[in-house]
Amino acid sequence: MCWRTSARRFFRENVPVVPDYADGFVEQNPEVWYEAVVRIAREWFRSGIKPQHIALLSFSGQMQDCIPVDSGGKPVRPAILYSDGRGARQAERLRQELGDETIIRYTENHMDGTLTFPKLIWLLEHERERYDETRAFLISSKDYVIARLTGAFVTDPTSAATTGCMNIRTRTWMGEWLERYGLDPAKMPAIIGSGEPAGTVHAEAAASSGFAAGTPVLCGIGDAGSATLGAGVYREGEIYAYIGTTGWVAAASDGFMDVRSGAFNLAYVEPGRQIAIAPLTNAGSAHKWAAEVFGSGKPWSASVAFKEFEQAVEKAERGTSGVLFLPYLNGERCPVQDLNATGCFIGLTEATTREQMGTAVLEGVAMAVRQVLELIAKPEPERGLRVTLIGGGAKSKAWCRIIADVLQCELVVPEDSQFLPSIGAAMLGFSRLGWGGDYASLCEKVKAGRKFERFVPNPELAAFYNRQYEKFKRLYPALAPVFAMA
Incomplete structure (x- = not known):
């Protein structure tokens, strides 16, 4: 247990x-x-x-x-x-x-x-x-x-x-x-x-x-380790993203990454292996905030609010709004390292709708994920990039589609992915009891027996999100002097 x-x-x-x-x-x-x-x-x-x-x-x-x-x-x-x-x-x-x-x-x-x-x-x-x-x-x-x-x-x-x-x-x-x-x-x-x-x-x-x-x-093992095991990430080049209240992008590695970006190297379950991990302070917390602020306006009920917000984002026509959101509601750790940074909307006009602003929040978190993914991932051009997404945020299909489009890669979302860290902790016991071989074998078996949903990027949105992402990367450097005045 x-x-x-x-x-x-x-x-x-x-x-x-x-x-x-x-x-x-x-x-x-x-x-x-x-x-x-x-x-x-x-x-x-x-x-x-x-x-x-x-x-x-x-x-x-x-x-x-x-x-x-x-x-x-x-x-x-x-x-x-x-x-x-x-x-x-x-x-x-x-x-x-x-x-x-x-x-x-x-x-x-x-x-x-x-x-x-x-x-x-x-x-x-x-x-x-x-x-x-x-x-x-x-x-x-x-x-x-x-x-x-x-x-x-x-x-x-x-x-x-x-x-x-x-x-x-x-x-x-x-x-x-x-x-x-x-x-x-x-x-x-x-x-x-x-x-x-x-x-x-x-x-x-x-x-x-x-x-x-x-x-x-x-x-036992620290939570980032159990999440990595539960995601089935053990071999070099495998990568996953976790979207909980906070989040991270991580990969298994036999080396060490440069930590000057704000990323971390964690010892993995066996000597000689590490977890390269880049944290995000704002992930599901931004989703919850957006559901509260841009929802129907009815009395707050988490289940109802998230459902209505999901429907609103589904209705929004993506690729037409120029609204950008900097998701630093609680400051940020990586690659931006600024506790004074705050959330910001850019590109609002009289025509901007509530649905577009809510969608921009989810896009903003996805762009932050893309930033830290670029620190971690070393994709091979002929194979492309495949990212496993776990955590409570993965329950939103609308958000999964946005993340796949912003990252421009295949997104694999295991069924009940929010429970995978528990599976990772249990895998320690499986190995100890001789149920399924070493950790590499256990990760492969867990992945093989898992139901999952695939999200592939919409090629028609690639140029739009590339432009938005280039703008997004310029927002923090431009606003940093303002944040420093707080």
């Missing part, structure tokens, strides 16, 4: 986050993550699933957190989440003292205040008592659940790659860096393989959760 414990999805809907945006703080009580898992488990057992029938537990969860726990695995303070930027000054100090070239040489990533390493320094400097109480700093939400179930303090290489202090080639902590800034390397969790056992459910956890004592618990 597995959960995808992503804050972007399950915990966003079920577990309260306590943000203080004035200070850039975003925190969450990690104990509610474990309580949510317990509630799910009890529901399973009430429905007839027997604890003794569970062969092992596998997890995924959001990465880049700072979760201080005591020797009993209980939190000493709220978790500092991935979107929390309080470590900005500490990150700048790291850049100045270690040097960008050195940081990239070892981590193959850039340094910023959202990473775990600068958050650890912030905690040491601002909450020394809490730091001293801490036995281990966990990185992913699933690390906390695993600690509560087994008593083990572990993390996986994919999650560890988001800390800013893991040597991505050796998959070990940069102990010298930690010590240089007064941090105790012994407080860092052990980095073990995603498919390796972290431990077994102990008696106390068995009593609270209902899982059988002794049930093996795998280390």
Whole structure:
């Protein structure tokens, strides 16, 4: 059995986050993550699933957190989440003292205040008592659940790659860096393989959760890793896009990409393989905003609003409106790296309709996807480019058609694609139990047995979207001085 414990999805809907945006703080009580898992488990057992029938537990969860726990695995303070930027000054100090070239040489990533390493320094400097109480700093939400179930303090290489202090080639902590800034390397969790056992459910956890004592618990994998596995992307050249509240474009690779664009290199499920990933801050969030603003105007109901918005976009005649939308409703991370950037419409006239503006929002996100795709993809001209699209945004057929037309490539949308990250987490268990061979074989089998829908670009819209895209790329550079005045 597995959960995808992503804050972007399950915990966003079920577990309260306590943000203080004035200070850039975003925190969450990690104990509610474990309580949510317990509630799910009890529901399973009430429905007839027997604890003794569970062969092992596998997890995924959001990465880049700072979760201080005591020797009993209980939190000493709220978790500092991935979107929390309080470590900005500490990150700048790291850049100045270690040097960008050195940081990239070892981590193959850039340094910023959202990473775990600068958050650890912030905690040491601002909450020394809490730091001293801490036995281990966990990185992913699933690390906390695993600690509560087994008593083990572990993390996986994919999650560890988001800390800013893991040597991505050796998959070990940069102990010298930690010590240089007064941090105790012994407080860092052990980095073990995603498919390796972290431990077994102990008696106390068995009593609270209902899982059988002794049930093996795998280390699991960070959410970007589970999504990549679930998409069936394992071999060089395979690529997918994820459209959730936020989004990303990613590919499997045996090398490293240039991270100066704002992209990341993450350790993949096996040594020697990486995930090249370029994030988007605005994806499904822009879709939801557009459905609210350009919908029918009736009282808000998510299911009705999205359905009506979908119908409105379907009716819009694409290829005739010159309206462009810059989708930076929450700033942007890649390739634009500007938290002050905002959303903008360009090209409005008296003839512009509500449907055209709503369509422009979806086109704007698609153009942002095209920008980051160009960082990741290395298409072979004779073969063209094929992109697998997963996540909740893939449920909109109108949006899928727009994305295919803007990217000018074949789009493959697996059935129930929003659940594929859960399949990715479960694949760790399949491999451990010997069900289906190695990860490359499992990815091929998952893809072969999957129903999917294909979207091919409309050649009549190619010239239009090429022109729109060239204009789109000029918008941010032209408006950046205005954003800087905010």
